[in-house]
Amino acid sequence: MRLVVGRCSVDYAGRLSASLAEAVRLVMVKADGCVAVHADGGAYKPLNWMNAPNTLREEEGRWVVTNPAGETLTITFSEVLLDAAHDLGEDPGLVKDGVEAHLQELLAAHPETFGDGVTLVRREYPTGIGPVDLLCRAADGSTIAVEVKRRGEIDGVEQLTRYLERLNRDPLLRPVRGVFAAQRIKPQARTVAEDRGIGCVEVDYDRLRGLESDELRLF
Amino acid sequence: MRLVVGRCSVDYAGRLSASLAEAVRLVMVKADGCVAVHADGGAYKPLNWMNAPNTLREEEGRWVVTNPAGETLTITFSEVLLDAAHDLGEDPGLVKDGVEAHLQELLAAHPETFGDGVTLVRREYPTGIGPVDLLCRAADGSTIAVEVKRRGEIDGVEQLTRYLERLNRDPLLRPVRGVFAAQRIKPQARTVAEDRGIGCVEVDYDRLRGLESDELRLF
DNA sequence: GTGTATATCTCGGGG
DNA sequence: CCCCGAGGTATACAC
Numbered sequence: 016m017r018l019v020v021g022r023c024s025v026d027y028a029g030r031l032s033a034s035l036a037e038a039v040r041l042v043m044v045k046a047d048g049c050v051a052v053h054a055d056g057g058a059y060k061p062l063n064w065m066n067a068p069n070t071l072r073e074e075e076g077r078w079v080v081t082n083p084a085g086e087t088l089t090i091t092f093s094e095v096l097l098d099a100a101h102d103l104g105e106d107p108g109l110v111k112d113g114v115e116a117h118l119q120e121l122l123a124a125h126p127e128t129f130g131d132g133v134t135l136v137r138r139e140y141p142t143g144i145g146p147v148d149l150l151c152r153a154a155d156g157s158t159i160a161v162e163v164k165r166r167g168e169i170d171g172v173e174q175l176t177r178y179l180e181r182l183n184r185d186p187l188l189r190p191v192r193g194v195f196a197a198q199r200i201k202p203q204a205r206t207v208a209e210d211r212g213i214g215c216v217e218v219d220y221d222r223l224r225g226l227e228s229d230e231l232r233l234f
Numbered sequence: 235m236r237l238v239v240g241r242c243s244v245d246y247a248g249r250l251s252a253s254l255a256e257a258v259r260l261v262m263v264k265a266d267g268c269v270a271v272h273a274d275g276g277a278y279k280p281l282n283w284m285n286a287p288n289t290l291r292e293e294e295g296r297w298v299v300t301n302p303a304g305e306t307l308t309i310t311f312s313e314v315l316l317d318a319a320h321d322l323g324e325d326p327g328l329v330k331d332g333v334e335a336h337l338q339e340l341l342a343a344h345p346e347t348f349g350d351g352v353t354l355v356r357r358e359y360p361t362g363i364g365p366v367d368l369l370c371r372a373a374d375g376s377t378i379a380v381e382v383k384r385r386g387e388i389d390g391v392e393q394l395t396r397y398l399e400r401l402n403r404d405p406l407l408r409p410v411r412g413v414f415a416a417q418r419i420k421p422q423a424r425t426v427a428e429d430r431g432i433g434c435v436e437v438d439y440d441r442l443r444g445l446e447s448d449e450l451r452l453f
Numbered sequence: 454g455t456g457t458a459t460a461t462c463t464c465g466g467g468g
Numbered sequence: 469c470c471c472c473g474a475g476g477t478a479t480a481c482a483c
Binding site for chain 1: 235237239249250251252253254255256257258259260262264265266268270272273274275276277278279280281282283285286315316318320321322323324325326327328329330331332333389392422426
Binding site for chain 3: 276277278279330332333334335363364383384385389393
């Protein structure tokens with residue numbers, strides 16, 4: 016990784032045009048060739064950037080970065096305050112816990128969350144326009160389609176609505192009810208869901224995970 | 235801006251849990267207090283980060299970053315290879331051209347894109363659940379609601395569908411047809427749109443901009 | 454503050 | 469390779 020701090024102006028021409036007037040900024044060049052221009056604020060997002068793969072041509076006080084799509088980033092330096100290079104090596108990578116996939120996994124293991132006698136048919140059940148997260152069977156033989164989200168917003172309800180419309184065309188599944196499951200469901204999403212007869216379930220992630228580890232302890 | 239390159243392990247606890255095993259990384263601390271941990275690859279997104287506002291407590295070989303929501307980022311250093319601070323000052327900021335707002339502007343100036351005799355009623359026409367990008371009048375007196383996107387995906391069709399449902403309740407506007415306009419429309423979005431009787435128009439941004447400058451040249 | 458829409462979104466998975 | 473969906477999305481803007 017190469018770090019350059021300097022006074023520069025920047026121009027990007029590609030999916031859009033964007034330009035930066037002269038100021039002092041950090042230019043970061045990573046080992047994979049990607050380039051990012053950072054100001055001293057504005058969260059982690061750079062002002063301007065070019066993703067790998069691309070080629071960096073370094074002229075006198077001027078860098079021209081080009082990628083295979085023909086986009087270009089031009090950085091013109093009038094002053095360089097720091098120019099340091101370090102070999103960081105491979106990164107072992109991030110380990111995450113608590114994302115939607117894990118929530119789906121826990122709910123698949125505990126379909127009774129959606130009602131007494133509810134059993135799992137399968138996860139990622141294909142509908143023709145994308146897979147529905149969980150397909151379950153209710154005690155009365157009817158089908159339940161579950162959309163799982165970490166945060167329940169209106170998009171998730173729309174997604175489930177599209178799946179339900181498709182699934183209800185299948186005589187072997189019909190009637191299919193919808194359940195929208197999330198750690199937290201926004202009021203607007205709940206209103207739209209209930210308007211459409213879709214059930215809403217707020218899931219306690221930590222409690223579910225607790226159940227899981229309790230069960231593991233039995234073995 | 236402070237730049238630290240060093241061997242470190244990192245833990246984040248907040249909306250999820252995420253951890254990084256020990257490796258050499260760049261830690262960037264911006265003037266606004268935000269912290270980002272970068273590996274030597276992977277575009278501009280850091281492996282781990284904390285957005286401003288937050289407080290950084292620096293102990294012996296260990297940084298603890300806390301934000302008002304109670305999330306914490308802990309960085310434990312075993313070795314420091316670089317520790318440099320620079321005052322970058324205020325940034326004049328990015329000037330952009332070619333985003334959705336410009337596309338909307340150009341289409342507002344050229345409603346004939348949507349059919350002969352089509353005229354603009356107004357931009358950002360309020361519907362009660364958000365503004366529709368363009369409201370137009372067709373030659374036959376019927377109304378056209380246009381949703382403009384740079385990239386036409388399914389979310390945009392859903393958005394337009396919600397607007398159309400609202401607009402068609404208004405007897406002064408009814409009947410309202412929908413048109414989905416984008417530089418490029420994804421197949422799935424097109425399928426859903428056409429299912430619902432919504433027209434799809436792919437817009438050539440450069441050609442429209444050309445028309446615009448031709449007209450300016452007449453004056 | 455919540456809600457809504459945008460983004461050169463980034464990133465990862467599946468066909 | 470493109471398409472699609474998720475994200476600790478972040479960010480701006482309206483109500």
